[in-house]
Amino acid sequence: MPDxxxxxxxxxxxxxxxxxxxxxxxxxTKDFLFKKGAQEAKWEFTxxxxxxxxxxxxxxxxxxxGSVKNIEPGNTSEKxxxxxxxxxxxx
Numbered sequence: 207m208p209d210x211x212x213x214x215x216x217x218x219x220x221x222x223x224x225x226x227x228x229x230x231x232x233x234x235t236k237d238f239l240f241k242k243g244a245q246e247a248k249w250e251f252t253x254x255x256x257x258x259x260x261x262x263x264x265x266x267x268x269x270x271x272g273s274v275k276n277i278e279p280g281n282t283s284e285k286x287x288x289x290x291x292x293x294x295x296x297x
Contacts, residue, residue, distance in 0.1 A: 207260065208287060209288070210289060210290060210291045211240065211267075211289055211290075211291055211292075212291050213242035214240065214270070215269060215270055215292065216267050216268070216269055216270065216292060217241065217268045217269065217270050218238055218239060218240070218267075218268040219239070219240040219241075219264065219266070219268070219289060220237060220238070220240075220266045220268070221237070221238045221239075221240070221263065221264070221265045221267055221287070221289065222236070222237050222238075222263065222264050222265075222271070223235065223236050223237075223249050223261055223262070223263050224261060224262045224263075225251070225261040225262075227253070227254060227255055227258050227284060229255065230254035230255055232251075232254060236246055236249050240289070248292050259283045260281050260282065260283045261272065261281070261282065261283070262279050262280070262281050263279070263280060263281075263287055264276070264277055264278065264279040264280070265277040265280060265289060265293070267292055270296045275292060276293060277290075277293045279290075280283050
């Protein structure tokens with residue numbers, strides 16, 4: 207959900223989601239791009255093992271000034287990721 211992003215400072219945000227369940231042969235990755243005026247995006251697929259709902263996510267913020275700020279990869283089982291205005295660290 208890109209609602210908190212200040213698009214006066216951020217040109218584009220790329221969010222990468224990755225889910226793996228080796229036992230069931232699932233390895234899914236999807237990228238989402240958000241820019242000013244972008245709507246929410248949904249990533250949907252069917253879990254084969256309902257006890258394995260943790261996925262990895264990361265985000266790269268491409269700033270208006272040309273710099274790139276990254277959110278380090280993290281794991282979550284949340285159904286909604288609320289993206290912060292900008293990440294605290296530069297990479």
